């Protein structure tokens with residue numbers, strides 16, 4: 347009988363193939379008491395398991411194929427780092443001694459403590475690292491149980507195999523590298539888990555968080571994986587199969603059409619030139635940006651360097667990351683946003699915030715003003731990296747012009763220091779400001795006097811204009827990019843920047859939504875910055891449109907407030 351499962355679709359299209367099940371890593375944990383004299387021996391058994399697991403991971407790391415996504419190596423090193431951390435490799439030894447228990451039990455106790463700590467983390471990206479810790483611990487359990495990973499090669503699967511797993515660690519992915527799978531699905535994994543990130547970069551149809559896929563699907567059973575809608579259909583009947591074969595062909599045709607415009611210049615049918623940039627979070631994202639034809643980086647969210655580590659990143663670490671991006675983009679502009687922490691991005695080294703309302707607290711540029719040492723270290727690293735490419739600086743969460751003036755003073759002082767030390771940097775480095783707070787949007791003319799360019803952060807601009815927390819599901823229906831207040835603010839910002847002759851771009855999610863491309867062009871926007879995977883879809887929306895023909899519809903959209911009328915007009919733009 348056919349069944350349909352729902353999970354998180356990671357994209358990659360549709361696959362139809364035969365299920366290949368891989369075993370669930372969970373192992374029954376035994377618990378037994380030790381005699382005092384047995385403790386050192388048990389601790390030695392645990393140490394040996396850590397050593398073997400480390401060797402195993404290092405061997406896998408060394409065998410990553412050259413064409414594998416860059417993240418694979420990074421995630422595998424993260425697993426080696428986690429394994430080396432004393433919380434996993436040392437604490438269980440203590441537990442063996444204190445509780446006089448076996449190594450497996452000690453590790454499971456320690457794992458429970460660690461996982462409970464992760465559950466309390468509010469920031470989604472960090473909370474998702476829980477599964478990395480779990481995956482590393484599962485490998486240690488396996489080693490303790492005597493499983494020798496190096497002696498096993500995965501069972502080879504047929505040509506149309508779809509991998510069905512409880513979870514897939516980066517190490518599993520290296521092991522499966524020699525087998526060509528059409529798609530993969532897992533029981534667990536969130537939208538920002540490493541499994542999801544790897545799935546996206548492999549560009550295979552994949553659905554995660556299906557909960558019981560491994561139990562419900564039999565080996566070799568026919569399944570459809572719809573990575574676009576997050577659906578898996580087990581044992582489909584002929585009519586469903588036929589329908590999905592058509593959908594698959596449609597999707598492939600769409601992909602081909604997108605690939606065909608990869609090298610085309612983003613110019614509208616009536617000759618208006620547009621620039622499309624990429625938003626990135628890690629230097630590794632540059633490859634995908636270039637592949638999708640980005641004209642540069644419109645937003646590098648530098649805070650991700652600050653969220654990954656236990657401590658503040660050093661000047662050197664930052665310099666290397668900024669330099670890597672500048673060099674990878676080979677002279678194309680790279681806009682690096684200075685650290686935007688606070689709100690939902692709280693780093694490990696920062697004390698739990700006791701702000702009554704973090705979104706209105708010490709966030710973005712405000713935190714940088716309050717922590718001048720941290721800010722100046724970042725400015726130094728950025729300036730040093732500017733000798734290797736076309737770096738521009740961008741300040742987040744501006745609400746007072748004084749924040750720009752103060753930054754310029756810091757910048758001048760850091761530049762003077764570098765000159766004295768004979769360190770090269772771009773003397774004319776540009777300084778831009780994010781317009782994402784309503785106050786800055788309304789008074790944008792004042793900000794434009796002091797910055798070289800502006801970038802509109804619609805994610806926050808909408809949240810603050812409509813008083814709707816962008817992360818709160820309870821009010822997500824009120825988060826509306828088409829709200830008249832938002833459209834009028836956008837028009838005002840773009841018009842003012844044009845009038846004052848300063849470049850304006852947009853780097854919030856609105857810029858990457860192909861449904862909104864023509865509306866934004868109609869509002870006068872010419873520079874868009876978005877996730878690399880959105881670039882071609884947005885380009886497609888602008889290539890065959892004549893802006894002249896759409897002016898009247900956009901003007902009408904700025905006048906109406908009724909939601910249905912607005913949506914109807916938007917549809918007309920998109921026809």
Ligand code: PEP
Pocket residue numbers: 647686782802803804805806807853854855
């Ligand atoms: C924005 O607010 O639109 C933006 C681009 O910044 P972030 O999403 O990082 O807050």
Ligand code: MG
Pocket residue numbers: 742782803805806
């Ligand atoms: Mg923002």
